[in-house]
Amino acid sequence: MDLQYTEEQLMLRNTVADFVSRESPISRARKLHEDETGWEAAVWKQMGELGWLAFPFAESLGGFGGQFVDAAIIVEELGKALVPEPFVASIVTAGQALALAGNEQQQQNWLAPVLAGEATLAFAASEADNRYHIAERAGTTLDANGNGYILTGEKVWVDNGQAADTLLVTASGPDGLTLVAVEADRDGVERRTVKTIDGRRAAIIRFNGTPISADHIVGNPGDDTVALVDRVRDLGAAAACAEAVGVSQVAFDMTVEYLKTRVQFDVPIGAFxxxxxRAVDMFIENELLRAATLAAALRVDEDDVSERHMAVSAAKKQLAVGGKFVAYQAIQLHGGIGITEEHDIGLYLKRMQALGVLFGDEAWHEARYADEPAFQAR
Amino acid sequence: MDLSFTPEQETFREEVRAFIQEAMPPHIREKAEKSGQFTMDEIMEWHRILYKKGWVAPHWPKEYGGAGFDAAQRFIFTEEMALAGAPGLSPFGLSMVGPLIMHFGTPAQKERFLPKILSGEEVWCQGYSEPNAGSDLASLKCKAEDKGDHFVVNGQKTWTTYGQYADWIFCLVRTDSSGKKQEGISFLLIDMKTPGVKVVPMLTIGGTPAFCDTYFEDVEVPKENLLGPQNGGWTLAKALLGHERTMIGGTGPLLRSLNNLKRIAAECPDGQGQTLADDPSWRRRAAALEMRYRAHEMVVLKQIAEQQAGRQPGPEASIMKIVGTTLGQQIDELTMDTMGLNSLNWFNDPPAVPPLQEWVGSNFCYNRATTIFGGSNEIQRNIMAKMLLGLPTLKFQAS
Structure with missing residues (x-):
């Protein structure tokens, strides 16, 4: 058992933190609320040049052979200043899907430019009626058509769907669940940009009989793809938790600072x-979130699917219980000023709320945990 | 980073498991598998078995006769003991006064007391709280007058856990009332057989005499039984409380109650032809508790990793008592709900419920104490707000 961050990991954390405080303070995130893309290509390019986008990938893909924990460090630090660049969509979910199941040509075409900071990806799996069961249900269909296929259906709330160069789309095909790579600028791809509660952008994407050639199918359709999407969902959930650790930490720190400086009845209100x-309870929930997230980040790379499920669901549950508690109480303890658009604390509440529903909410993860055979056997 | 244990640690786990399998006497095993409740005689019997093996004090250094386990080994050892349902040993000597004597004691005190704590020849209890000194422990009044070569102790201690079985008591006593209340306290080791010591057990809401009132009337205590400096006892008291807090928040008992909860659910009919364990809404409730247990366990593992690396545990150590005790009570509450009408049972007298359920009601009641003793969870929050978060203190407010 080794739970120490390595020198390299500590350095990575510092580098990201420095970059964020220099290049992307919270005011930048706020400004980008007005931007239709929601993030900036120049900053993404910089992240590529710094090598962060390559961190969690194998060396054969041009990466640094890092583990998920490395990605989690980056995501946590970006989360502290609500940096909106599409790291999770491009690197953690769609990127890992290509890394895990794509062939060499596909990785060359769609992943390599991402690692260089020249392109981004999106993982399009959620639909109006599959809720969080993205590995178990896809209403979008992939039908054989001559030498190729035709893709039909609609994906909703696609993270970075509004800007991604390539979309990884789940569909029910002739051989079961199938993952398809679709260049976003193709005919028959209709994207609508939607605003989200946290000031970001996402997309509702319609595929109107989009032609798909066989070389755009990623991995083996059927059971393998179900397992792949299940794994990607866990990666996404673990990343949401890592980001929530950053969000929660800052919301907590801001609140403690406020308690020390806001004077009422002639004393700092933190004396009450x-x-x-309440502040101690926030501290507790924050620490539990950090611990559960570390466990999930370590287990998400493991082959033991049951253990992976349980560790990830435990962390996502703690995000929903503890992370949200911190965010809600941060507003409460800030009092009236916390309700204003002007104050930053509200931005943290909104991001936490969004993270709560990405890749499975509290009820979904609780139910999945409860149905794991390993839980029932113990 | 790596969450798995090393092959050597897994071998150690096998060794512990095999030892328990082989060394646990049948009458203790039967209770371990069912009620999980042991008499003091059985607890001491298990104490002596572990002593013979050299494992009675996993956390003591080898030079004092401990097992000298490292943090990871201690975690594994505790977990295996909990999984086997082995009796929990009395902590007052092994985990509380023992380490204090190692740290603050004279060579003579170490030689006099430590071996008998290890062997189980002398059982200890704790004399901290008084009727008017609970959360405000430093206001304690039990007085020790300096008579040259000895003290004379007068006063009362309360909540003395298992005082009726103890040979010795470690006490906080007032040796000076002139200055700040924390500065006039001393730490005394008192032989319970000394004339003038009277122990009166009291029933708890759990239906067992777990606590006692302990009275001292002109009790003579030789000076050599003063631990640490005279009037310097508050430092020792705080060191002990810090330790007690992490001990109370430990994971072993929680793991055990979670297992019991599931076993009980599997034997409780849901009224519709299946058991509670098959009921999705019950499973969701139990899963929620186990998920929180996982987060708590990871906090513990992070501390162990820190200790393994030779570092002090981080500030998150202080959350263990609050999280562990609250979670323990929630597991108890769900266990009671799970039993349905069987939760009305009181000590199974006459027998009306399966053995696994026999003690649940009593433990449910008694365990309400866990969020109170060792410094109530509210006092913990006061301390953390000040020490950890650096929040200001109001003049009238305790800290």
Whole structure:
């Protein structure tokens, strides 16, 4: 058992933190709320040049052979200033799907430019009626047509769907669940950009009989793809938790600072016991979120699917219980000023709320955990 | 980073498991598998078995006769003991006063007391709280007058856990009332057989005499039984409380109650032809608790990793008591709900419920104490707000 961050990991954390404080303070995230893309290509390019986008990939793909924990470090630090560049969509979900199941040509075409910071990806699996069961249900269909296929259906709330160069799309095909890579600028791909609660952008994407050639199918359709999407969902959920650790930490720190400086009844309000106890409870939930997330980040790379499920679901549950508690109480303890658009604390609440529903909400993860045979056997 | 244990640690786990399998006497095993409740005689019998093996004090250094386990080994050892349902040993000597004597004791005190704590020849109890000194422990009044070569102790201690079985008591006593209340406290080791010591057990809401009132009337205590400096006892008291807090928040008992909860659910009919374990809404409730247990366990593992690397545990150590005790009570509560009408049972007298359920009601009641003793969870929050978060203190507020 070794739970120490390595020197390299500590350095990575510092580098990302420095970059964020220099290049992307919270004011930048706020400004980008007005931007139709929601993020900037120049900053993404910089991240590529710094090598962050290559971190979690094998050396054969031009990566640094890092583990998920490395990606989690980056995501956590980006989360602290609500940096909106599409790291999770491009690197963690769609990127890992290509790394795990794509062939060499596909990785060359669609992944290599991403690692260089020249392109981005999106993982399009959610639909209006599959909720979080993205590995189990796809209403979007892939039908054989001559030498190729035709893709029909609609994906909703696609993270970075509004900007991605290539979309990885789940569909029900002749051989079961199938993952298809679709260049976003193709005919028959209709994207609508939608605003999200946290000031970002996502897309609702319609495929109107989009022609798909066989070389755009990623991995083996059927059981292998079900397992792949299940794994990608866990990667996404673990990344959401890692980001929530950053969000929660900053919301907590801002709140403690406020308790020390806001004076009422001639004393800093942090001297009042009711508020002190609330702050300690926030500290507790924050620490539990950090711990559960580390466990998930380590287990998500494991081959033991059951253990992976349970560790990830436990962390996502703690995001929903503890992470949200921190965010809600941060607003409460800030009082009236916390309700204003002007104050930053509200931005953290909104991001936490969004993270809560990405890749499975509390109820979904609780139910999945409860149905794991390993849980029932113990 | 790596969450798995090393092959050597897994071998150690096998060794512990095999030892328990072989060394646990049948009458203890039967209780371990069912009620999980042991008499003091059985607890001491298990103490002596572990002593013979050299494992009675996993956390003591070898030079004092401990097992000298490292943090990871201790975690594995505790986990295996919990999984086997082995009796929990009395912590007052092994985990509380023992380490304090190692740290603050004279060579003579170490030689006098430590071997008998290890062997189980002398059982200890704790004299901290008084009727008017609970959360505000430093306001304690039990007085020790300096008579040259000895002290004379007068006063009362309360909540003395298992005082009726103890040979010795470690006490916080007032040796000076002139200055700040924390500065006039000393730490005394008192032989319970000394004339003037009277122990009166009291029933708890759990229906067992787990606590006692302990009275001292002109009790003579030789000076050599003063641990640490005279009037310097508060430092020792705080060191002990810090340790007690992590001990109370430990994972072993929680793992055990979670297992019991599932076993009980599997034997409780849901009224519709299946058991509670098959009921999705029950499973969701139990899963929620186990998921929180996982987060708590990871906090513990992170601390162990810190210790393994030779570092002090981080500030998150302080959350263990609050999280562990609250979670333990929630597991108890769900276990009671799971039993349905069987939760009305009181000590199975006459027998009306399966053995696994016999003690659940009593433990459910008694375990309400866990969020109170060792410094109530509210006092913990006061301390953390000040020490950890650096929040200001109001003048009238305790800290």
């Amino acid at each position: 016991q009711a508020l002190q106890h």
